[in-house]
Amino acid sequence: MGTEMEQERLLVVTDQVAVSVSAVFDAVKVVREGVEQIDPLIITQASLDSLLSVESSSIDDVVSLCKSLEFPSDQLLANLSRVLKPGGRILLYLTSQSEVQMANSSLERKLLLAGFLDIQSSGNKSVGVTGKKPSWKIGSSFSIKKTSQVLPKVQVDDDADLIDEDSLLTEEDLKKPQLPPSDCEVGSTRKACKNCTCGRAEAEEKVEKLGITMDQLNNPQSACGNCGLGDAFRCSTCPYKGLPPFKLGEKVTLSGNFLAADI
Amino acid sequence: MGSMEEKFDEQLLILYASQTGNAMDAAERLGREAERRGCPSVSVLSIDEFQPIDLPNKEAVIFIVSTTGQGDNPDSMKGFWRFLLQKNLTREWLKGVHYAVFGLGDSSYQKYNFVAKKLDKRLSDLGATAIIERGLGDDQHPSGHEGALDPWMSALWNMLYQKNHKLLPNGPDFVTPDATFLDQPKIQIIYHDVEEGIPPLSSAKELKYLETQVERARSMTPGKFSGNDRPDCFLKMTKNRLLSRPDSGKDVRHFEFDAVSSSIDYEVGGVLEVLPGQSPAALDAFIRRCSLNPESYITVQPRDAENHDFLNPPLSPVKLKSFIELTMDVASASPRRYFFEVMSYFATAEHEKERLQYFASPEGRDDLYQYNQKERRTVLEVLEDFPSVQMPFEWLVQLVPPLKTRAYSISSSHSAHPNQVHLTVSVVSWTTPYKRKRTGLCSAWLASLDPQQRVFIPAWFRKGSLPPPRPSLPLILIGPGTGCAPFHGFVEERALQSKTVSTAPIIFFFGCRSNNDDFLYRDFWLSHSQKNGVLSEDKGGGFYVAFSRDQPQKVYVQHKMREQSMKIWSLLTQGAAVYVAGSANKMPSDVFSVFEEIVSTESGVSREAALRWIRTLEKAGKYHVEAWS
Numbered sequence: 001m002g003t004e005m006e007q008e009r010l011l012v013v014t015d016q017v018a019v020s021v022s023a024v025f026d027a028v029k030v031v032r033e034g035v036e037q038i039d040p041l042i043i044t045q046a047s048l049d050s051l052l053s054v055e056s057s058s059i060d061d062v063v064s065l066c067k068s069l070e071f072p073s074d075q076l077l078a079n080l081s082r083v084l085k086p087g088g089r090i091l092l093y094l095t096s097q098s099e100v101q102m103a104n105s106s107l108e109r110k111l112l113l114a115g116f117l118d119i120q121s122s123g124n125k126s127v128g129v130t131g132k133k134p135s136w137k138i139g140s141s142f143s144i145k146k147t148s149q150v151l152p153k154v155q156v157d158d159d160a161d162l163i164d165e166d167s168l169l170t171e172e173d174l175k176k177p178q179l180p181p182s183d184c185e186v187g188s189t190r191k192a193c194k195n196c197t198c199g200r201a202e203a204e205e206k207v208e209k210l211g212i213t214m215d216q217l218n219n220p221q222s223a224c225g226n227c228g229l230g231d232a233f234r235c236s237t238c239p240y241k242g243l244p245p246f247k248l249g250e251k252v253t254l255s256g257n258f259l260a261a262d263i
Numbered sequence: 264m265g266s267m268e269e270k271f272d273e274q275l276l277i278l279y280a281s282q283t284g285n286a287m288d289a290a291e292r293l294g295r296e297a298e299r300r301g302c303p304s305v306s307v308l309s310i311d312e313f314q315p316i317d318l319p320n321k322e323a324v325i326f327i328v329s330t331t332g333q334g335d336n337p338d339s340m341k342g343f344w345r346f347l348l349q350k351n352l353t354r355e356w357l358k359g360v361h362y363a364v365f366g367l368g369d370s371s372y373q374k375y376n377f378v379a380k381k382l383d384k385r386l387s388d389l390g391a392t393a394i395i396e397r398g399l400g401d402d403q404h405p406s407g408h409e410g411a412l413d414p415w416m417s418a419l420w421n422m423l424y425q426k427n428h429k430l431l432p433n434g435p436d437f438v439t440p441d442a443t444f445l446d447q448p449k450i451q452i453i454y455h456d457v458e459e460g461i462p463p464l465s466s467a468k469e470l471k472y473l474e475t476q477v478e479r480a481r482s483m484t485p486g487k488f489s490g491n492d493r494p495d496c497f498l499k500m501t502k503n504r505l506l507s508r509p510d511s512g513k514d515v516r517h518f519e520f521d522a523v524s525s526s527i528d529y530e531v532g533g534v535l536e537v538l539p540g541q542s543p544a545a546l547d548a549f550i551r552r553c554s555l556n557p558e559s560y561i562t563v564q565p566r567d568a569e570n571h572d573f574l575n576p577p578l579s580p581v582k583l584k585s586f587i588e589l590t591m592d593v594a595s596a597s598p599r600r601y602f603f604e605v606m607s608y609f610a611t612a613e614h615e616k617e618r619l620q621y622f623a624s625p626e627g628r629d630d631l632y633q634y635n636q637k638e639r640r641t642v643l644e645v646l647e648d649f650p651s652v653q654m655p656f657e658w659l660v661q662l663v664p665p666l667k668t669r670a671y672s673i674s675s676s677h678s679a680h681p682n683q684v685h686l687t688v689s690v691v692s693w694t695t696p697y698k699r700k701r702t703g704l705c706s707a708w709l710a711s712l713d714p715q716q717r718v719f720i721p722a723w724f725r726k727g728s729l730p731p732p733r734p735s736l737p738l739i740l741i742g743p744g745t746g747c748a749p750f751h752g753f754v755e756e757r758a759l760q761s762k763t764v765s766t767a768p769i770i771f772f773f774g775c776r777s778n779n780d781d782f783l784y785r786d787f788w789l790s791h792s793q794k795n796g797v798l799s800e801d802k803g804g805g806f807y808v809a810f811s812r813d814q815p816q817k818v819y820v821q822h823k824m825r826e827q828s829m830k831i832w833s834l835l836t837q838g839a840a841v842y843v844a845g846s847a848n849k850m851p852s853d854v855f856s857v858f859e860e861i862v863s864t865e866s867g868v869s870r871e872a873a874l875r876w877i878r879t880l881e882k883a884g885k886y887h888v889e890a891w892s
Contacts, residue, residue, distance in 0.1 A: 151866055154876070156879060241698075242695070245648070
């Protein structure tokens, strides 16, 4: 606002139309000791536009005299944060009668969500919550951890007389290879991998049955004549695939090949 | 072209780096195809049988290399690769050498075929000339790696012919007609009349008998079991305890074994390799099907034993049944394409012969893949599906997949349990595409053993990817599911050490489906995270569990890690080592991502810088991963 005073700048905002000086001082006492020297800027019926002319990071303390718990709105609160200097304090002071505990926690939450730190409720009698603007500027960068940016040295028993074999590979070689189209059985969709670990193979096993009827087993027929000769002669779509050889018309013995169940 | 022909032999060298046998199989197939096209000199070798210093002298070298899940070389390639990475090799070192690379990988992994890609680039940087562009086989392809191998091979023959006619004197397309051409088996069987050994009367003799049988049988086929013929020890199971809840859908066991044959030694983080037993019923069925006499005694030798550098004294005979039981996987592993090809020669029923020839042909490749590889058809099942095939025993010995040991992370500390070794094993079970229920050979067999029975288990001790930590090293451990096994040993060991020396803290992140279903070793972890235990917060440690299914959203170890971001960073700055173990293929890379996040957030550096720093940790031996699938 153009004053060159050395003393700290104080901004008071309120949703009320008019506010008495004593009310202001009562609130300010919470954050300041000597109120006589202060010359606060007081904005009544404060809204978002009210702060347009206030420079960012120019205010040491903000006191908000709130009639309702809804004041200040989140957006106004963000603006108040803007004008506050880093490290500056804010006090939300409720002027109307209200349940102290509930009101305090509601105000605390407001400040918390707006990014203030060191949030404290000021006692049981009066309703007021203070907070502090974080002391780093928005947009400044700093390292979160102490990192050296240098990795520990590793002792390598070097074969200094051998070339680096990785240098023999080209960019092309290093790319993940394209799998050729799946060679699973004709017409099938995605199947479990050979060494499936995720459980798909087991699930598939449960779902698929033998795919052959009792009738076909009791009285096997073969149009092509090859089905009875055994797997070596059967087509890929033969219903008897996997079963032992049989003679036409004679029942197919399922346990014929003891090796299937053996070690 | 002229100068090249003068300088080098007309020789085709095929080098393979195989982890599970697929690359070896592809390489052998390549060799056969070259021979059929009249190539005068073909040599197929495992890459660790070849001296890299000889590379500049070779005219044409084909590399068939697998990439493991974490983007690493197979073990057999590590020495060769180290050699190739030397800085002092010049850009001219391999000038004049022609090469081609085929990689076997899986595109569902981030580091897809990294080994082949890096090898291709390095060879070319060293001055070698590529015959054709590198081929990349992909397990995710409808017919697996063969899908890429077939077209790549045709291109190879064409280009090879152009570069040097003498390599393929009959032209690239000439192939000896299949119907009449069958290679000779590479081995011969000698039958003996001598009977060896009266049935043993005591368990000590029984053990000795078993020891000799195992060693003899597995030494007879050179190259198949290198390193795994003579067991380090024999074990007897003393405990078989279910850790998971019955009916939870999971079957996870805690096994304890006593060493019975000789004293053992191992470190925490080590690996136990176990030779599984095979079902007596399956063995009998195989022997009957192949019309063999189980009681006869045999020795197995390379067919041209005189020409081989095979200086070992001829081995004593073994019982045929024992030989099959100890070396030939008849009821678990699937045979390879070549098995079907050879079967077709020995099929007497016309429709079987046709079908087998079809399966062995390029046209039938996809159908073979569906019937055989994807379905995990066993040798016995295949033989029973083609009943007219009578394959001579020599061919069976050569082509039936070798019985492989299975490796498990050791979950005990030897200091805490002298002369014992403990394992944490999840019994593998799945449903095949044809809806048949199958279980893992070794895990199911171990689960079926009764500690009251006297079963002796051949076993080997190996170092894993998790080096044992000093007591003063702070640890960050991530081990969901059975990944907790090695860390069980770590904690046992450190708890013991803490009684005599001061020990650094451990934070351990465990994950499982549900508190009730599969919280493995719950009481053990909890007891060590209380009262100043090595996992306790009082000692600067911690124990955190992610239950993935106990709530609607999935919670995994990486989520728990994020919650402990500061603690993890604090330990990392104190020089902690990170150990990750477990069985999911995505888990290690998800964990790595979280570390990037944590390092970046806590230290304030960029994500890229964090990534580089963690890579340095890897190189310094402070970040270890043991992942299995």
